[in-house]
Amino acid sequence: MAVVGSQSRRAEMNWATICCSAFSCLQLYWARLVIRKWLNVSSFDSDYSADTDDDRLSLSGSQDFDPRSSGATKDDDDTDDCPKLRRRNSETFRVQYIDTQAVRICAGTWNVGGRVPPADLDIDGWLDTLEPADIYVLGLQEIVPLNAGNIFGIEDAQPASEWENIIRDALDRVRPRKPKILCHSDPPSPSMFKPYKEVSHNVHDIVSEESLTNIEVLDSTNDNASPSMQINSDSQRDERFSYNERVGLSWPEPPLKLLNQYVLERRGGAFKSLNLRKPAYVRIVSKQMVGVFLTVWVRRSLRKHISNLSVSTVGVGIMGYIGNKGSVSVSMSIYHTPFCFLCSHLSSGEKDTDHQKRNDDVREIHRRTLFHPHSSSASVLPRSIRDHERVIWLGDLNYRINLSYEKTHELIARKEWQRLLENDQLSNEMRKGNVFEGWSEGVLCFPPTYKYEIDSENYIGDDPESGKRRPAWCDRIIWKGKGMKLLSYRRNEIKLSDHRPVTATFLAEVEVLSPWKLQRALALTYAEIQSQ
Numbered sequence: 001m002a003v004v005g006s007q008s009r010r011a012e013m014n015w016a017t018i019c020c021s022a023f024s025c026l027q028l029y030w031a032r033l034v035i036r037k038w039l040n041v042s043s044f045d046s047d048y049s050a051d052t053d054d055d056r057l058s059l060s061g062s063q064d065f066d067p068r069s070s071g072a073t074k075d076d077d078d079t080d081d082c083p084k085l086r087r088r089n090s091e092t093f094r095v096q097y098i099d100t101q102a103v104r105i106c107a108g109t110w111n112v113g114g115r116v117p118p119a120d121l122d123i124d125g126w127l128d129t130l131e132p133a134d135i136y137v138l139g140l141q142e143i144v145p146l147n148a149g150n151i152f153g154i155e156d157a158q159p160a161s162e163w164e165n166i167i168r169d170a171l172d173r174v175r176p177r178k179p180k181i182l183c184h185s186d187p188p189s190p191s192m193f194k195p196y197k198e199v200s201h202n203v204h205d206i207v208s209e210e211s212l213t214n215i216e217v218l219d220s221t222n223d224n225a226s227p228s229m230q231i232n233s234d235s236q237r238d239e240r241f242s243y244n245e246r247v248g249l250s251w252p253e254p255p256l257k258l259l260n261q262y263v264l265e266r267r268g269g270a271f272k273s274l275n276l277r278k279p280a281y282v283r284i285v286s287k288q289m290v291g292v293f294l295t296v297w298v299r300r301s302l303r304k305h306i307s308n309l310s311v312s313t314v315g316v317g318i319m320g321y322i323g324n325k326g327s328v329s330v331s332m333s334i335y336h337t338p339f340c341f342l343c344s345h346l347s348s349g350e351k352d353t354d355h356q357k358r359n360d361d362v363r364e365i366h367r368r369t370l371f372h373p374h375s376s377s378a379s380v381l382p383r384s385i386r387d388h389e390r391v392i393w394l395g396d397l398n399y400r401i402n403l404s405y406e407k408t409h410e411l412i413a414r415k416e417w418q419r420l421l422e423n424d425q426l427s428n429e430m431r432k433g434n435v436f437e438g439w440s441e442g443v444l445c446f447p448p449t450y451k452y453e454i455d456s457e458n459y460i461g462d463d464p465e466s467g468k469r470r471p472a473w474c475d476r477i478i479w480k481g482k483g484m485k486l487l488s489y490r491r492n493e494i495k496l497s498d499h500r501p502v503t504a505t506f507l508a509e510v511e512v513l514s515p516w517k518l519q520r521a522l523a524l525t526y527a528e529i530q531s532q
Contacts (some may be wrong), residue, residue, distance in 0.1 A: 048285050049283075056526070080368070100512065102509055107138075107501065107503070109502050110395040110494075116161065121516055126503055139295075141292055143291050143293040151322060284306055289313040289326060289327075290322075296341060306333070310330070316347075316364050335512045337509075341391075358398055359434055388481070399424065399476070415447075441479075451498045487506060488505045489502075491503070
């Protein structure tokens with residue numbers, strides 16, 4: 001019995017030692033995590049989150065994708081045989097082997113004031129989904145309330161996840177462009193996807209994805225009932241005709257494997273429609289630093305042409321390093337052109353001299369933003385903001401208007417945007433070359449975006465308790481680089497926070513290796529060698 005008691009006490013002591021060691025390790029891990037956050041020390045691997053094919057169900061096999069490397073999927077070697085090019089300054093080289101393509105980029109910024117979005121928040125106007133882009137670069141500021149717990153404690157990622165769900169839902173509603181090919185055969189060819197009684201004259205209703213968006217399978221629980229399919233289209237109902245009267249042909253019920261958008265599953269005695277088609281857009285990077293959040297989404301077909309992805313964060317807040325103010329930056333190559341996207345939240349303050357603090361923030365972000373490419377050709381890839389050929393900087397830059405409260409409101413009421421712009425701090429600092437020298441911004445033809453009463457169209461100031469805040473264009477989107485054309489620059493009227501969201505849409509040129517040009521050059525070189 002004494003031996004058994006001794007073994008029991010020894011086991012209890014060992015278990016206590018293990019628990020103490022685990023608790024000490026947990027304390028050490030937490031302390032290291034907090035210290036890294038306080039000093040804004042980023043890991044070398046530039047940790048960030050991104051979508052994979054496994055995140056969403058699909059009807060085809062998934063492929064592994066690493067945007068930090070070459071950009072091609074493992075199974076794409078046969079279809080995307082363009083070798084990786086080293087960047088060269090020789091214009092002759094580019095003319096001989098390079099073509100250019102245009103990609104549409106939608107950049108959006110919004111200070112959400114720490115508010116959690118409702119599940120039914122409509123951001124379609126902010127994303128301009130009526131004119132879908134190829135790439136969406138979206139930056140949020142104050143994604144969490146800037147209190148002591150969020151600034152100095154463990155990062156709260158839940159709001160970012162909820163905002164990503166809102167963005168994903170909005171992009172999933174983007175419809176593909178209609179095909180340009182029209183069929184004028186009479187009668188039209190029968191459709192494999194519609195019963196003979198509902199075939200449209202218009203080929204758009206037959207072959208486009210839009211015709212498959214409303215598919216309803218009727219539950220056949222009656223004695224003599226059989227499953228049937230109805231494909232409902234809101235457009236051109238009057239153009240439908242009875243195909244058996246014209247042709248007398250009838251296709252069998254379409255097999256489920258042909259419906260690439262929907263699969264039908266019976267649960268609880270009722271059919272439920274599950275959307276299993278691959279989403280048109282995928283998230284290639286999301287990164288949060290306290291309240292600053294940047295997320296980039298691209299068309300699925302474009303994802304394999306994104307490479308050399310790297311992330312950098314810079315805190316310029318408390319003590320000059322805490323991340324309550326600062327920037328999140330993403331570097332990537334789109335085809336063979338390096339891009340840099342930045343989201344920042346700069347120092348606040350309404351004093352006429354506070355713009356100097358913001359200028360210092362910009363210089364510090366330029367100085368401390370460094371990228372660590374993972375590619376084998378990392379030595380020739382951009383490492384700083386200035387190394388990139390195309391740069392888009394967005395965020396709550398916090399620059400104010402140097403006018404009195406009364407004068408500012410007077411000019412806003414008269415919509416004299418040019419008069420306001422003459423006293424805008426950022427415009428004047430850019431004009432003088434004190435900050436953002438060589439950068440561009442669209443014309444501000446909309447009211448200042450800050451500071452509004454929550455869920456209201458009124459600026460703060462009428463209420464004596466809230467104090468008089470001068471309205472300002474705090475939320476801005478600027479860019480630098482050749483081959484970029486601004487298509488639109490506007491604000492949206494979502495009233496969730498005290499800021500209004502801003503959107504800029506660009507058409508950007510990207511360089512693409514031309515296999516045909518390369519083959520022709522190699523053939524000419526070979527011919528010259530043979531002739532010698």
